[in-house]
Amino acid sequence: MIEWTGSNAIWIAMALPLLAVFWVFLFGNVPNLREAGSIVVSIVLFCVNVSLSKLVFRGGRPEFSFGEMLPGFELNFVVEPLGMVFALVASGLWVLTTIYAIGYMRGHHESNQTRFFACFAAAIFAAMAAAFAGNLFTLFIAYEIMTVSTYPLVTHHGDAKAKAGGRMYLGILLSTSIAFFMFAIVWTWQLAGTTDFREGGILSQAFEENRISSVLLAVLLGLFAYGIGKAALMPIHRWLPAAMVAPTPVSALLHAVAVVKVGVFSVLKVAVYIFGIDLLADTGASEWLCYVAGATILLGSLVAMTKDNLKARLAYSTVSQLAYITLGAALATPASVVGGGMHIAMHAVGKITLFFCAGAIYVGAHKTDISDMRGLGRAMPFTFGAFLLAAISIIGLPPGGGSWSKWFLAVGTVDRGMYFLTATLMVSSLLNIAYLVPIPVRAFLTPAGQEPMKINEAPLMCVVPLCITAVGSVLLFFFANEIYSVLEPIVGVQPDPS
Amino acid sequence: MIDIYSQLPILLIAIPLFAAPVCVLLGGRWLTYLLSVVVCGTTFAISIGLMQQVIKYGPIHYEIGNWKPPYGIEYVVDGLSGFVMMFVSALAAIVLLYGKPSIDAEIPRSKHYLFYASYLLCMTGLLGMCITGDLFNVFVFLEISSLSSYALISLGRTRRAPLAALQYLILGTIGATFFLIGIGLLYQMTGTLNMSDIANRLDTETGPRTLLVAFGFMTVGLFVKMAVFPLHSWLPNAYTYAPSVVTAFVAATATKVSVYAFIRLVFGIFKPEFAFEQMPLGTLLLTLSLVGIFIASTAAIFQDDVKRLLAYSSIAQIGYMLLGIGMATTDSLTAGIVHMFNHALIKGGLFMVVGCFVLRLGSSRLSDWRGAAKTMPLTSLAWAIGGLGLIGVPMTAGFVSKWLLLTSAFESNHQLVAGMMLVSSLLAVVYVWRVVETLYFSEQPSAAAKEASEAPVWMLVPMYAVIFAVLVFGVWTQFSAGLAAEAAQSLLPLDLVPTAPTVSPGGTP
Amino acid sequence: MSTEQFLGLYNYWIVIFLMMTGFYIVIARNNLVKTIIGLNIFQISVILLYVSMGKISGGTAPIVPPSMVSHGHADVPHVAHADNHADARPHDLHSDETKDLAHDHQDDHDNEHDSHAAQESRGTAEDHKETDSPDALVNHPVSDSDHHAADSAHDEQLTYSNPLPSVLMLTAIVVGIATTALALALIVRIREDYGTIEEDEILEMDRAA
Structure with a gap:
């Protein structure tokens, strides 16, 4: 019998999605069994993560190591609060997405469902591994596994459009990670002698010993920021909209939660545990990144306004929102980093709801363009109601969870005296309102078009998950304090042992 | 009673060498095939046995006919040669096991027994180059393997095959003759042919200029055999027009064994101090390999024939091995040796995939492969996995060698080389993915692909064994990297180039 | 030049x-x-x-002459050795000589070869130094060392290629x-x-x- 300790929980949490991969392949011909297995595993995984989180949030740092893979590079996993929050979000939403995906894929009679569910589980495995990674090397491996395992999902339809999207997706993600991320990791290793994530960072010693100048620190940060292509910083954000050729559940979980969040999560971890926010703040190495992130926030929102395709609009909205988190890392103040960490959770729940809604509208009404969605609200009240709630959270208005994370980010900009960026955040929120709110409002308030109203809600399997996440995005508003106190330790505040 | 264990080194060579004429005498197709498979399997088993002995008791010195070296010929199995022999014989066995349907389809039936004889001879030559401790013997084995590989290549189906073989023959002979000149000059200076004896007697610090000439001749000779840019021109045609099985075998092993011989030459016979400090070998290798990597990878992108595409990729990959040698630190040499092994697996596996497609689609042209993933999903998947290995994605063998190369480049302060290496590996993404997209995302499958069926299980199982090994050695690195590190340690115990200031690993957690 | x-x-x-x-x-x-x-x-x-x-100019084929065999057995071990292997392959013949030389004269190649050049009485000592010196080593059982000198005195034709x-x-x-x-x-x-x-x-x- 395996004893229930933190380190066992780590490998169990990673083994479960792998188990799901094998299960799906094993019962590929028996859809009910295949999907029942997926759901059970996802629920068990969530429970494992919840129990693990109790330990972590009390200050525990469970570790698990597979030993040295290459000389000097260990395959090592350490759970800290940021990773735990990410793991909880990803695994929790995996449960809902699995249910949603079953409804969506069946409602759509998609082909190759076995491959779909298997790759899906593999991507979750990569997300868990990334969340728990104890050093850059492990993180890099998880990151690459995620890139490769999601490629078949992006190109699921197998047509020319999927091919083009997949090419963009793989091309950008793989080349940035190989050319920049890998280089940055080895450079870090050369400077610090380790790639472990440590509180306070590992590069400060090299800086004090004058082995790296502040300019080169900025270059190194740049290699990380652009090497982690999944953070979708402009101008390498193009893969994200391109990846929207994937079926909606993929867009929902992967391109709103797992994939993109691995990106910004990695950026946060690098800023906090590799550079250390003190080093970044003292040397100003991250100042340029603040402006790039600020520009991405504004440009992403502006481009989103021009998109009529709902998924494309959401994709650019994601680009913009991800830059908030990068901004949080780049500002390198305690408030901004915690705010960035919170935004991972807030944005994940909100954005997945929006994607669920987009998929539900597609399944229920076969519509993808926003201009065709007038009057749909009456036929699909739950879907558009959920859309409205989630949109409020994304914009950052109470009672949406996003309001808190954006608040802390704004506090961060003020702390650093970058009032220009504070203004940027405000303007961006206005733009968010402009491109998100009209959708549900028009759906509810304008009369339907000419065509007869034969549109109904999407299948129950689709609608229930999106309602749950919509409610969740509101609930997060009230539990923001808990998340904040949980995340505080990453900037050096010790948790209350009770 | 002869102790069979102590005779393993000679058996390794003798068994395939004598089996080759037996194949000719037997004739027929099945009997010779079975004999060859058994012989290759035995050879593999022997090489494992030798490697075990080496790991347990250290290097083995076997004196042929009990003539004491340096007068008699000596066979030496150490960490490096044992390692190379192991993967050469393993791939020879697996490719042969896999190849029966492909051989039947691509080689005239009347010539099968000759094919097997040449195959065994080629393997003998390659193993002999690794095992022998006598420099002239290296030349003889080099020619045995080369001559038989010319014959093997000329068996290709098109009329271009004999021409490709002849072109290879001309260049290969010039290369081998250069090597021979070098041997002669070394002999003139030392009066001995035994490699370790030469190494002892050679005064590399104040020796005559003949030393430089000898080194130059031997290096250039081996560059031809390794297909180092710009002496690679024989390779694309030879790989493209040879029968698929031959390509798989030769591509996986022949160039690697030449790299092995080169490593022996630089580190075993001439001293590394001589090669890298008195001669500009480091600069030469780094320049040639980086230029070669970029040019060959770019050329690979524009090929329409998959065999040719992989051939150019091989030229590029040789560059990575030479980078490891050229940086001349223990770690970089380790990386180079590991890449020899990993690339042998990856390229062997990919050429086996090509063999399956050629069998079913009748062509290695990319346009005939359109949409083949629908009818040949397993073979296509094997390409995708092997391709990821070639790119160097984590959890594949290619990643291990690339990572080692990268870290050693940083350690020896070759940051620029490291950067160029990474950028160049992006080109691999392009040419690998071009094929993947053709297989999976072609709107209109080619006529051949529509009617194709999955490759026979007979071929799929050995092919997946190799592809699986690519994944296994991407995770389990103790074997490949561990053996390579030991070998590198014995060849180059001390780094030449002063390494970056070592940072205390760990620190306080 | x-x-x-x-x-x-x-x-x-x-x-x-x-x-x-x-x-x-x-x-x-x-x-x-x-x-x-x-x-x-x-x-x-x-x-x-x-x-x-x-x-070697003037060198003969490497066959051990009968006179040397009859003498050699009794007093010079290294010749006796050569005799034992007289019918062995040339590789070995070469090696016997080299062996002795290798041990005796590892470090005075120059001497060695000067004497050789002198014996050959050719004016190209310098060239030989660069090119032929190891051969001198190998080819000259006659001139190789002092303790062989007495033995080889009666047999100066034994210069072989x-x-x-x-x-x-x-x-x-x-x-x-x-x-x-x-x-x-x-x-x-x-x-x-x-x-x-x-x-x-x-x-x-x-x-x-």
Whole structure:
């Protein structure tokens, strides 16, 4: 019998999605069994993560190591609060997405469902591994596994459009990670002698010993920021909209939660545990990144306004929102980093709801363009109601969870005296309102078009998950304090042992 | 009673060498095939046995006919040669096991027994180059393997095959003759042919200029055999027009064994101090390999024939091995040796995939492969996995060698080389993915692909064994990297180039 | 470099001339058979290189003379040794001598070879120093050391050429013949398939196809 300790929980949490991969392949011909297995595993995984989180949030740092893979590079996993929050979000939403995906894929009679569910589980495995990674090397491996395992999902339809999207997706993600991320990791290793994530960072010693100048620190940060292509910083954000050729559940979980969040999560971890926010703040190495992130926030929102395709609009909205988190890392103040960490959770729940809604509208009404969605609200009240709630959270208005994370980010900009960026955040929120709110409002308030109203809600399997996440995005508003106190330790505040 | 264990080194060579004429005498197709498979399997088993002995008791010195070296010929199995022999014989066995349907389809039936004889001879030559401790013997084995590989290549189906073989023959002979000149000059200076004896007697610090000439001749000779840019021109045609099985075998092993011989030459016979400090070998290798990597990878992108595409990729990959040698630190040499092994697996596996497609689609042209993933999903998947290995994605063998190369480049302060290496590996993404997209995302499958069926299980199982090994050695690195590190340690115990200031690993957690 | 030195190295000039000729033919000729001939000339030059470096002016074939055998048995162990292996392959014969020398004279090559040069009474000592000195080592049981001097005094004709290079070249010749045979066989097949053995015509046909 395996004893229930933190380190066992780590490998169990990673083994479960792998188990799901094998299960799906094993019962590929028996859809009910295949999907029942997926759901059970996802629920068990969530429970494992919840129990693990109790330990972590009390200050525990469970570790698990597979030993040295290459000389000097260990395959090592350490759970800290940021990773735990990410793991909880990803695994929790995996449960809902699995249910949603079953409804969506069946409602759509998609082909190759076995491959779909298997790759899906593999991507979750990569997300868990990334969340728990104890050093850059492990993180890099998880990151690459995620890139490769999601490629078949992006190109699921197998047509020319999927091919083009997949090419963009793989091309950008793989080349940035190989050319920049890998280089940055080895450079870090050369400077610090380790790639472990440590509180306070590992590069400060090299800086004090004058082995790296502040300019080169900025270059190194740049290699990380652009090497982690999944953070979708402009101008390498193009893969994200391109990846929207994937079926909606993929867009929902992967391109709103797992994939993109691995990106910004990695950026946060690098800023906090590799550079250390003190080093970044003292040397100003991250100042340029603040402006790039600020520009991405504004440009992403502006481009989103021009998109009529709902998924494309959401994709650019994601680009913009991800830059908030990068901004949080780049500002390198305690408030901004915690705010960035919170935004991972807030944005994940909100954005997945929006994607669920987009998929539900597609399944229920076969519509993808926003201009065709007038009057749909009456036929699909739950879907558009959920859309409205989630949109409020994304914009950052109470009672949406996003309001808190954006608040802390704004506090961060003020702390650093970058009032220009504070203004940027405000303007961006206005733009968010402009491109998100009209959708549900028009759906509810304008009369339907000419065509007869034969549109109904999407299948129950689709609608229930999106309602749950919509409610969740509101609930997060009230539990923001808990998340904040949980995340505080990453900037050096010790948790209350009770 | 002869102790069979102590005779393993000679058996390794003798068994395939004598089996080759037996194949000719037997004739027929099945009997010779079975004999060859058994012989290759035995050879593999022997090489494992030798490697075990080496790991347990250290290097083995076997004196042929009990003539004491340096007068008699000596066979030496150490960490490096044992390692190379192991993967050469393993791939020879697996490719042969896999190849029966492909051989039947691509080689005239009347010539099968000759094919097997040449195959065994080629393997003998390659193993002999690794095992022998006598420099002239290296030349003889080099020619045995080369001559038989010319014959093997000329068996290709098109009329271009004999021409490709002849072109290879001309260049290969010039290369081998250069090597021979070098041997002669070394002999003139030392009066001995035994490699370790030469190494002892050679005064590399104040020796005559003949030393430089000898080194130059031997290096250039081996560059031809390794297909180092710009002496690679024989390779694309030879790989493209040879029968698929031959390509798989030769591509996986022949160039690697030449790299092995080169490593022996630089580190075993001439001293590394001589090669890298008195001669500009480091600069030469780094320049040639980086230029070669970029040019060959770019050329690979524009090929329409998959065999040719992989051939150019091989030229590029040789560059990575030479980078490891050229940086001349223990770690970089380790990386180079590991890449020899990993690339042998990856390229062997990919050429086996090509063999399956050629069998079913009748062509290695990319346009005939359109949409083949629908009818040949397993073979296509094997390409995708092997391709990821070639790119160097984590959890594949290619990643291990690339990572080692990268870290050693940083350690020896070759940051620029490291950067160029990474950028160049992006080109691999392009040419690998071009094929993947053709297989999976072609709107209109080619006529051949529509009617194709999955490759026979007979071929799929050995092919997946190799592809699986690519994944296994991407995770389990103790074997490949561990053996390579030991070998590198014995060849180059001390780094030449002063390494970056070592940072205390760990620190306080 | 004086004229004398230049001429003293005449064997190398011949080798280089042949080598370049062969090389040129390989590169410049389109006719495949001629290319192979060029390749042969190229190989031959290397054979000459080997054989000439094993050759000593006035040296005989490396056969142990009867007089030496009768004397040697009693008092000189190293000759006795050679006798035991008299019928062994030349490789070994060479080696026996080398062995003694290797141990006695690892560090005074120059002496060694000066004496050798003197004995040969040729004016090209310097050249030999650079090129032939190891052979001197190998070839001169007579002059090799003091403790052999008495023994070798009665037997000064025993200057023999190093047989090993010649033996090596036997192998190289075999390899060369095999290469040529294979090349010609390939050319026959090319001729059957293309109807020509001119390389440019063949490439033209391939390009057209």
